Amino acid sequence: MQLTIHHLTQQFGKVRVLDNLSLETGSVGSLVLVGPSGGGKSTLLRILAGLDVPTSGTIEIDNAGLPRDENGLRAYRRTVGTVFQSYNLFPHLSARENLILPLVHVHGLTREAALEQIREPLERFQLAAHADKRPAELSGGQNQRIAILRAMVVRPTRLFLDEPTSALDPEMTAEVLDMIEALKGTGTDFVLVTHAMTDPFGGPGCR
Ligand SMILES: Nc1ncnc2c1ncn2[C@@H]1O[C@H](COP(=O)(O)OP(=O)(O)OP(=O)(O)O)[C@@H](O)[C@H]1O
Ligand SMILES: [Mg+2]
Numbered sequence: 001m002q003l004t005i006h007h008l009t010q011q012f013g014k015v016r017v018l019d020n021l022s023l024e025t026g027s028v029g030s031l032v033l034v035g036p037s038g039g040g041k042s043t044l045l046r047i048l049a050g051l052d053v054p055t056s057g058t059i060e061i062d063n064a065g066l067p068r069d070e071n072g073l074r075a076y077r078r079t080v081g082t083v084f085q086s087y088n089l090f091p092h093l094s095a096r097e098n099l100i101l102p103l104v105h106v107h108g109l110t111r112e113a114a115l116e117q118i119r120e121p122l123e124r125f126q127l128a129a130h131a132d133k134r135p136a137e138l139s140g141g142q143n144q145r146i147a148i149l150r151a152m153v154v155r156p157t158r159l160f161l162d163e164p165t166s167a168l169d170p171e172m173t174a175e176v177l178d179m180i181e182a183l184k185g186t187g188t189d190f191v192l193v194t195h196a197m198t199d200p201f202g203g204p205g206c207r
C-alpha cells in the first residue's frame with residue numbers, strides 16, 4: 001500500500017482538528033501512526049476508512065483518490081475493515097452471529113456459506129469454544145479478537161485499527177497483537193493508530 005495525503009484539513013465547527021496535513025509513504029504492508037491523545041488520530045483514521053469526509057485536502061491510496069460522494073464511499077467501505085478501541089460488537093448476538101453478520105448482510109453470502117467461512121479462523125485463533133457466547137461473556141481480549149476477525153473474514157484490502165489494545169491489560173494486549181501479527185501477509189494491509197510509543201508491529205514505524 002502506498003499512501004499520499006495532501007493538505008488535509010478537518011474542521012468541526014470552529015475547531016480545526018487536522019490542519020493542512022501532508023504525508024507520503026513508500027510502499028508499506030503495515031503503517032503505524034503515533035500521536036498524543038486528542039491529536040486527531042481517530043479523526044484521520046475515520047477519513048482513511050471512508051467513514052468521514054474531510055473539510056479539504058486529498059488522499060490517494062495506491063494512486064486511487066478516496067471517494068467523497070456517498071455512493072463511492074459506500075463501495076469503498078465494502079473493501080476495507082475497521083476496528084475500534086471499544087470492539088463495537090452487537091451485545092445481544094453471540095460471537096458467531098457477530099462474525100457472520102457482515103458476510104450475510106453486506107456481502108450477500110448464505111448463512112451456511114458464512115458459517116463455513118468463519119469455521120477455520122475461529123479454530124485458528126482459539127475462539128471456537130467461545131463462539132456461542134455473547135460479548136458480555138467474553139474477556140476484553142476475546143472480544144477484540146472477535147472484532148478483528150469480523151473485519152478480516154470479508155478479506156478486506158486494508159484493515160484500519162484505532163488503538164485496538166488501549167482498553168486491554170498487558171496479557172490481553174499480547175493476545176491481540178499476536179493475532180494481528182499472524183494475520184499479516186494474508187494480502188491485507190494494516191493501518192494502526194496509537195498513542196503508545198511502543199511499535200505494536202515490533203520494529204520501526206512503517207514497512
Ligand atoms: N465530531 C466531532 N465534533 C467536534 N469535535 C470533534 C469531533 N471529533 C473529534 N473532535 C475533536 O477533535 C480532537 C481530536 O479528536 P480525535 O478523537 O481524533 O483524537 P485522538 O488523537 O484520536 O485522541 P485519543 O488518543 O484520545 O483517542 C479532539 O479535541 C476532539 O474533541
Ligand atoms: Mg482516538
